[in-house]
Amino acid sequence: MTNTKPPIWRDYRFWQIAVQCIAVILVIAIVATLWMNLNRNLQQLGMKFGFDFLQQEASFDIGETLVNYKPTDTYILALLVGLINSLRVAIAGILLTTIVGTTAGIASLFDNWLVRNISLVYVEVFRNTPLLLQLLFWYFGVFLVFPKVENKFYVWGLIHLSQNGIELPGFTFSPEFSTLLLGLTFYTGAFIAEIVRGGIKSLPKGQWEAGLSLGLKPTLLMRLVIFPQALRVIIPPLTSQYLNLTKNSSLAIAIGYPDIYFVASTTFNQTGKAVEVMILIMLTYLTLSLIISLMMNLLNRSVQIKER
Amino acid sequence: MLKSALILASAPLFFTLAACSGESGTQLNTASAPATQVSRNIGSTVKNRGKLICGVSGELPGFSFVGTDAKYSGIDVDVCRAVTAALFDNPDAVEFRNLNTKERFTALQTGEIDLLSHNTTWTMSRETSVGLQFAPVIFYDGQAIMVSKNSGIKSLADLKNKAICTQTGTTTEQNLADQMRKRSITYKPVVFEDVNITFATYAEGRCDGVTTDRSALISRRTTLPKPEDNIILDELLSSEPLAPAVAKGDPQWNDIVKWVVYSLVKAEELGINSQNIAQLANSNDPDIKRFLGTEGNLGEGLGLTNDFAARIVKHVGNYGEVYDRNLGGKTKLNLPRGQNQLAIKGGLLYSPPFR
Numbered sequence: 001m002t003n004t005k006p007p008i009w010r011d012y013r014f015w016q017i018a019v020q021c022i023a024v025i026l027v028i029a030i031v032a033t034l035w036m037n038l039n040r041n042l043q044q045l046g047m048k049f050g051f052d053f054l055q056q057e058a059s060f061d062i063g064e065t066l067v068n069y070k071p072t073d074t075y076i077l078a079l080l081v082g083l084i085n086s087l088r089v090a091i092a093g094i095l096l097t098t099i100v101g102t103t104a105g106i107a108s109l110f111d112n113w114l115v116r117n118i119s120l121v122y123v124e125v126f127r128n129t130p131l132l133l134q135l136l137f138w139y140f141g142v143f144l145v146f147p148k149v150e151n152k153f154y155v156w157g158l159i160h161l162s163q164n165g166i167e168l169p170g171f172t173f174s175p176e177f178s179t180l181l182l183g184l185t186f187y188t189g190a191f192i193a194e195i196v197r198g199g200i201k202s203l204p205k206g207q208w209e210a211g212l213s214l215g216l217k218p219t220l221l222m223r224l225v226i227f228p229q230a231l232r233v234i235i236p237p238l239t240s241q242y243l244n245l246t247k248n249s250s251l252a253i254a255i256g257y258p259d260i261y262f263v264a265s266t267t268f269n270q271t272g273k274a275v276e277v278m279i280l281i282m283l284t285y286l287t288l289s290l291i292i293s294l295m296m297n298l299l300n301r302s303v304q305i306k307e308r
Numbered sequence: 309m310l311k312s313a314l315i316l317a318s319a320p321l322f323f324t325l326a327a328c329s330g331e332s333g334t335q336l337n338t339a340s341a342p343a344t345q346v347s348r349n350i351g352s353t354v355k356n357r358g359k360l361i362c363g364v365s366g367e368l369p370g371f372s373f374v375g376t377d378a379k380y381s382g383i384d385v386d387v388c389r390a391v392t393a394a395l396f397d398n399p400d401a402v403e404f405r406n407l408n409t410k411e412r413f414t415a416l417q418t419g420e421i422d423l424l425s426h427n428t429t430w431t432m433s434r435e436t437s438v439g440l441q442f443a444p445v446i447f448y449d450g451q452a453i454m455v456s457k458n459s460g461i462k463s464l465a466d467l468k469n470k471a472i473c474t475q476t477g478t479t480t481e482q483n484l485a486d487q488m489r490k491r492s493i494t495y496k497p498v499v500f501e502d503v504n505i506t507f508a509t510y511a512e513g514r515c516d517g518v519t520t521d522r523s524a525l526i527s528r529r530t531t532l533p534k535p536e537d538n539i540i541l542d543e544l545l546s547s548e549p550l551a552p553a554v555a556k557g558d559p560q561w562n563d564i565v566k567w568v569v570y571s572l573v574k575a576e577e578l579g580i581n582s583q584n585i586a587q588l589a590n591s592n593d594p595d596i597k598r599f600l601g602t603e604g605n606l607g608e609g610l611g612l613t614n615d616f617a618a619r620i621v622k623h624v625g626n627y628g629e630v631y632d633r634n635l636g637g638k639t640k641l642n643l644p645r646g647q648n649q650l651a652i653k654g655g656l657l658y659s660p661p662f663r
């Protein structure tokens with residue numbers, strides 16, 4: 001037969017595979033080069049890459065810990081304490097900021113002039129100043145101006161406020177934890193307020209009118225008609241805000257709260273293992289972020305319109 | 309804060325990216341930009357650049373601090389100036405970089421600075437696993453605790469269950485944990501990254517005590533709202549020999565810094581200071597002649613001129629002058645020489661012979 005096959009480089013299926021192979025080889029080559037350079041540079045400084053140091057005794061103390069930790073424990077345990085502290089602030093922060101943000105977002109749509117403008121001022125002030133500045137404000141301007149422990153004051157007889165933090169019956173929140181929690185909550189809450197407002201505003205006016213014409217009261221209208229529909233618009237950007245909050249919690253180091261980044265910094269300083277510690281921190285935050293994304297995607301799927 | 313995070317974050321990048329060209333192991337060429345700085349001939353890099361890049365704290369009066377005249381001063385700063393005096397006969401050919409305690413070692417490892425003169429404690433692991441090489445001690449210090457006078461705290465034992473502020477990235481965190489563990493005292497560490505925030509928090513009363521090197525406490529006390537209301541406990545938690553450091557792997561650069569520091573001490577031993585050095589140029593004392601480079605060729609062995617020590621004394625003075633100017637009785641700090649006296653006068657400072 002004279003019907004010879006066209007040369008292989010004229011076949012688009014070949015290129016589809018070849019391009020992918022080339023990309024993979026390139027990536028491997030780059031990573032390998034970087035890895036070799038890393039090793040050579042470390043060797044020049046007489047350092048060795050490895051994670052053995054994690055088994056060594058940490059020999060530093062951590063101010064706040066939920067698990068039993070002593071300076072004689074290993075770096076792994078110290079990092080775990082930091083991770084738990086990070087999670088504590090991130091989880092509490094996500095819960096609180098959702099409440100604050102949603103409240104402020106809905107308030108911004110109120111007919112009441114005062115409520116609407118309080119929400120507006122809150123959003124603009126907190127959204128337009130740096131978080132680090134806000135944390136230092138909460139710390140030096142709020143929690144450290146509380147009286148000394150000896151003359152702490154009582155709110156409703158239950159909550160004690162002093163420079164040692166907020167004491168509730170049963171547990172105490174240190175000023176550092178409280179600062180970080182409130183700082184993150186109000187900062188992120190301002191963004192969430194805008195997302196909520198935008199989500200609600202995105203619904204056509206007809207939805208409100210339809211609800212009203214059915215005789216629904218405004219609160220019921222909001223709960224049954226408006227909000228469920230607005231959630232479809234709200235959840236994707238909300239996920240970003242949760243991720244931001246979690247990552248921003250690493251600013252804890254500025255105000256002395258021992259989160260994972262702080263513990264990792266001390267570990268890095270004591271062992272000199274910059275590369276290894278950076279890899280650990282990156283993996284930790286990456287894992288946290290992916291977990292949050294995954295959960296929010298599941299939530300997102302459940303609120304989307306179900307085709308029936 | 310951000311800067312330190314950047315440096316910390318850039319360290320792995322640097323380690324991976326730099327020296328893509330260095331095929332021949334330790335013999336790196338001095339061509340491309342960031343790679344030049346890890347080249348193992350720091351001395352010639354500095355000479356070609358025309359100035360020394362020196363990492364200092366910048367936050368500690370008496371050690372390194374920017375005064376109202378916008379100039380750096382302090383004993384750490386004078387070490388940098390002594391090195392450039394030896395290299396260039398000009399004590400001002402130096403660029404200072406303010407570094408915090410956490411970023412300082414990375415800055416040195418990556419070649420961002422040539423010399424670290426940052427009230428840094430000489431420890432074994434910093435030399436064996438962090439990749440630093442220390443020059444001789446320029447200040448013998450010890451860690452102490454400052455408390456407010458009316459707190460009634462008199463000793464470490466009184467700090468049971470109290471909050472103690474300290475700074476991360478230093479040996480202090482670990483020393484405090486060690487000493488408290490030894491005495492079985494529980495306490496609450498509150499640890500900050502920024503030295504200013506550490507002391508501001510203490511001043512606000514969040515912490516009952518604050519701990520760092522004794523000299524640094526004395527220095528920082530002068531910046532507190534009411535210095536006289538704060539006392540420094542006598543108990544020392546550790547001994548802290550503070551020394552300049554260079555990156556490992558360039559023995560000649562290490563020798564230069566080492567012998568510059570010894571020059572300061574030797575000059576004081578020999579009674580040479582910035583005032584009388586001109587007259588002593590004609591001295592018959594062979595020790596002085598060798599030191600000043602009018603006899604022998606000691607400087608050449610370092611790759612410097614033979615009068616390198618004379619340049620140092622001329623521009624910066626001897627150790628005693630440096631100490632008096634920055635930490636002595638005429639300064640706010642008013643620190644007695646104590647251990648930082650020459651060995652012949654009962655202290656710990658001693659220079660090997662210049663011969």
